[in-house]
Every structure is written in C-alpha cells, then in structure tokens.
Amino acid sequence: MSRVYNFCSGPAALPEAVLEKAQSELLDWHGAGVSVMEMSHRSSEFKSILASAKARLSRLMNISDDYEILFAQGGASTLFAQIPANLTHGFNSACYLDTGAWSSKAIKEAKKYTNVVLAGSSKEQSYHTVPDFATLNLDDSAAYLHLCPNETIGGLEFADLPDTSLPIVADLSSTILSRQIDVSRYGMIYAGAQKNVGPAGVVICIVRKDLLARSSDTLPTVWNFATLAANDSMINTPPTFAIYLADLVFEWLEAQGGVAAIEQQNIAKANALYAAIDGSDFYANPIDPRYRSRMNVPFTLADESLEATFLEESKAAGLRTLEGHRSVGGMRASIYNAMPMEGVQALIGFMRDFEGRYGK
Template sequence: MTRCYNFCAGPAALPQVVLEKARDEMLDWHGAGLSIMEMSHRSPEVVGVAQRAEADLRELLGISDDYAVLFLQGGASTQFAAVPLNLAGENDLADYVNTGQWSKKAIAEGRRFTRVNVAASSEDSNFSTIPPRESWQLSADAAYLHYTPNETIGGVEYFWVPEASAPLVVDMSSTILSRPVNVADYGVIYAGAQKNIGPAGLTLVIVRRDLLGRAGDKCPAMLNWQTAADNDSMYNTPPTFALYLAGLVFEWLKEQGGLAAMERLNRRKAGKLYAAIDSSAFYANPVEVQSRSLMNVPFTLADDALDKQFLAEADAAGLLNLKGHRSVGGMRASIYNAVGEDAVDALIAFMQDFEQRNG
C-alpha cells in the first residue's frame, strides 16, 4: 500500500510508525491477550499507559508540578464553556482577543457564563493579522485573558506571549507540541488532540494548580477541572484508545529529538512552502508575514475558477485534504508535526507544475 500525503487540518496526519505500532498491538497488547481499548480504564495496564503519557508530556513541555495535566473529552470546544465556568462568575469580567473563527466561538460561548470584554480584534482585516499588543484594551480586574495562539482557519500565529496581569488562558489545539513553549507563562493551556497529539476524542488541559477549585456550584462535574484533577482524569471512563495513541505520539516526539527539533523541522517546512507561494504570481497568501502560521498555510489561486481542477488533480496525485475552510475558501495545507518534509516538497512540485500548465 502506498500512503498519500495528508494535509488535513484535523483529524490530521499521524506518524506512520505510530500507526504501525498500534496495528501490531491491536489484537494483543503486550501479551495481555486483548487490545488496550478492551481493558478497564482502572486496570493497572491502562493506568500505566496514562501515567507514562503524562510523564512524557511533562518532559516534552517542561511542565512543573505546579500544574495539573488533565486528559479529558469533548474537544477544545467544550473548554470554551469550561474556562469561564472554572475561572469566572457571572458578574466577573474576562478579556478575550479575537483573531479568527476559533476566537469568535470562544467569545460567544464565554458570554453565556460571564461578562466578556473583547480587548482587541483583527476582524476588520479579515483576520489576516495579530493586533499589536499596544492596541489591546485590557480590563483592570479581568479574571483571565483568553487568546488563540494559532488560528487554524485563517493561518495566523502568535510568536510572542502577551504581558498581562490576569492569568493567560490559551487554546493551543493547532500549535501545541510544534515548538517549545514556556508553560509557566500561562495559567491554562488547552488543546484538542486531533492535530499534533493524536486522534480525535481526547482533549488536553494543563492548568496551574492555584486556579483549581474556583468553579461555582453550577459548574457540571464533567467540566470541573478540580474534579478531573482529584480523580486523575478518570472521574468517568476516559477515551482510552485515544490516550494510548497520544502516548505513542509523545514517545515518537522524544525519539525525534523533542520540541526544539520539531521546531527546526516545522520552520523549514513552512519556509519552503511560503517561499514557493511568494515567488509566484499564480499563488498568494493573505496573512501578514510576521504572523504566518507554521502549521496552517492558506493560499489562493490567481483564478479561483481553477480551484476545483487544482483540488481534483491534487487528489489524483496523492495530495489530500487541501481544500480551504468553507468560511474562507481557497486552499489550505496543514503541515503538522507528522507531515514530513517530503510531503511539503511533493506539494510544492505539484503547485509549480500546475502553475506552469495553467498560469
């Protein structure tokens, strides 16, 4: 079987060696006579898998004991509600920065549970920029400041951490593990797994322990971070197979040299693709250069009447899932950790050939 190159924004590509290991262990995990997804989540085997995954994640990100690591369900979108329910009351104020579709969804959900101040927005530029920090109108008494370090749809990424007196809460779904971060800069980091961590179904929350225990009585137990922390993420049955696969991805990342090595690779991949776009009069990227995402590269064709032909020929060439999000159109190449440099090289070669034939 020849595997195609997968540029999907999520559920995204997984390392082939991880998939092969999961395949080999599917029917008989470590001689147990059954698969890991058939075992009780309270068995020593599954508890051990969860503990190893957490230890490896802590090592990769340098997470101190000041933070709890939670493996949850519901996707990052569930955390849009969990964040205000855990950190703010109905009459409290929370600051949000709006840099794209995921920021907008977090803001809309936040408003259901607390007062929201939109401190800055790049909507007037069609989310092609990050508002400069000096333009932000932060509240003096905000319970937290929420922003999205990487907007998957628009392809904008922060390469700096904003200064603020309130705890920083970030949705890192599409950038986590792509490069080193200083976890101590943040109060809460949350992320859906289906981009750089593992398959859909698992959600990661890293929360500073002094922020636990603030949820009010109306917060459902399943959304209460304290409940999850008190039960080692096993208040109910966790997504055991997704957690197992995430653990394999963490092991793979360590084998690649950790996050510093991944950053070097990701910068090289993105640099190649942006250079190919910028050197062409046929393709264009709408994002300001200093805010271009390393993970999600949107681009348009000079003649959008060629979009369908481009996608059809790309599919036939084994370059899959390049269609841009329905809200913005065009194309988008998501080049997460598991998308190799060979995939980017193949995409660039196809783009150049398509331009030569149709430009």
C-alpha cells in the first residue's frame, strides 16, 4: 500500500490511525457482529456512538449545557438556507459579512428567506482582506450576524469577532477543532465534516438553546432545528457511519492533547509553508498577511505557464490535489489537522526543487 500526502480542500485527509481503527472494526463493531454501516440507528450500539461523539466534542470545544449539538445532513450548503429558514422567524432581516466565495453563497440563499443587510464586504479588494469591524453596517434588530471565519477557496481567515449584541452564526467548516475558540461568543456554529472532522455526509451544528424557539412549525420537519434537537438528531436515519468516523476523529484529537495542542501544530505547519512562499520570488500568496489562513494556503507561480508542469510533477512526487479552486486558479495546499508536518516539509522540499529547475 502506498499513501500520498493529500492536500485536498475536501473531502480531505483523515488521520491514518482513524482509518486503521475503522478498518479493524469494519466487519464487527465491538463484538456486535455487524458493521456500523449495517446497524440500526435506533440500536443501543449506535446510540452509544452518538452519545460518545457528542460528549467528546463537548469536551474538546468546552461546550456548555446552554447549547445543543446536532448532526444534520445535506452539507453546509444546505445550512445556508436552513439557517435563515429557522432563525429569522419573527425578524425582518439578518446581517451578513461578505469575505469570500462561501459568504457570498450563504448570502444568496439567505435572500430567499429574509432581507439581507450587508454588514461589510471585501469584494472590491478581491477578498484578499477583511473589512474593518469598526465600520460594519449592523442592524441591531436583525436576527443574527452571519460570517465565515475561514474562506476555503480564497485562503483568508480571521480569528477576532465583531463586537455586537446580535447572535453570531459562523460557518466553521474548514476551521472547527483547528484552533481554540470561545463557543459562548456564538449563537450558532455549523461545520461540514469533510475537512477537519470526517467524511462528507454530516454537518455539525452547535446551537444555543434559546435560538431553537425561533424554529417555526411551518418548516419541513427534517429542517426544523427544534425538532432535530428534540429527536437527538434522528428525525430520520442519520448518516451513521459519518458520525461514527467523527467520533473516532474526536478520540484521535483527544489523544493528540486536544485542540490547544493541535493548534500549535497547525501554527507551525502554516508558518513553515508561508515562510517558504515569502522567501522566494518564484511563489506568491495574495492574501493580507494579517488574515492568511492556517488551513488553506493558496499560492501562484511567477510563470503561470508552469502550473500544469508543477501539478503533474508534484502528483508524481506523492503530493496530491494541489490545484487551486477553478474560480481562482493557481495552487492551494489544504493543511488541516490530519496533515502531518512531514507532509508540509515534503511540499516545501518539492517547491524548492521545482524552483531550482525551472526558476530563472
């Protein structure tokens, strides 16, 4: 078997220890005689997996009893519509911060359900920076303020939050569990699993309990946050295997020393890669250095005509999926929790070798 270093933005690399444990339990989970993929979601076995996943996530993120942990389906893109459908009931507007492609998609969906107040945008700066929070246009009577603290496509990330009385709703799909955050500062956090948590198919939702009262009975049952919470995320059959793998990833993270420890690893990986980019005239990163993503590192070559060669040779070297998003081009290395420092160092070594052979 030959494993490569997978820099895909999602579905992304999983820890090998997690894959190996899942492999060992694939045919017979803990003596049940069946795979998790085969067991009833109503069984005591799966209920124990679900309870374990929720408990581990609560410990890792220090989530208080003021919040419900939900496992939803449809991907974070479904939540773009599901959130305004649930949380704007009784309100006339919602505020949105536009910092990149995923923020823009969320805004487009929200407009189908409510009046969107554009709190701020860095579109005119090609999404290479973050609007000054002191100048945000916030409607104090709005339902919430939505933001995406890490734009996977553009490679922009910000850690600070605006000072507002509005509940903050955040798409943490690409940063959840990669850095320490204060959950109590958010009204809702949601995150597609396929970057830092597990396989595609489940979305983690951390919802402050008082916000559940906004969900209207007129909503489709499977979209209703309050109903989902009342049924322990099992209105219908949940993505059982994805939840099981998420629990294994949470277990792995605890073994690494938790979020505080993995954050230090992520800082070291990102610093090393950005230093290699900045130390060369052959490579460049367009993002305001204050807001560079630790998770998604885009870079360009001084000679665009060499991009295809770079991708071909990097793949042959065991460095997979370094293509930039089709909307922006260039290269992109996604270095989520499961990417070891050895993978980043292998990429840096290849970049230096490539520059030595093709640079002027």
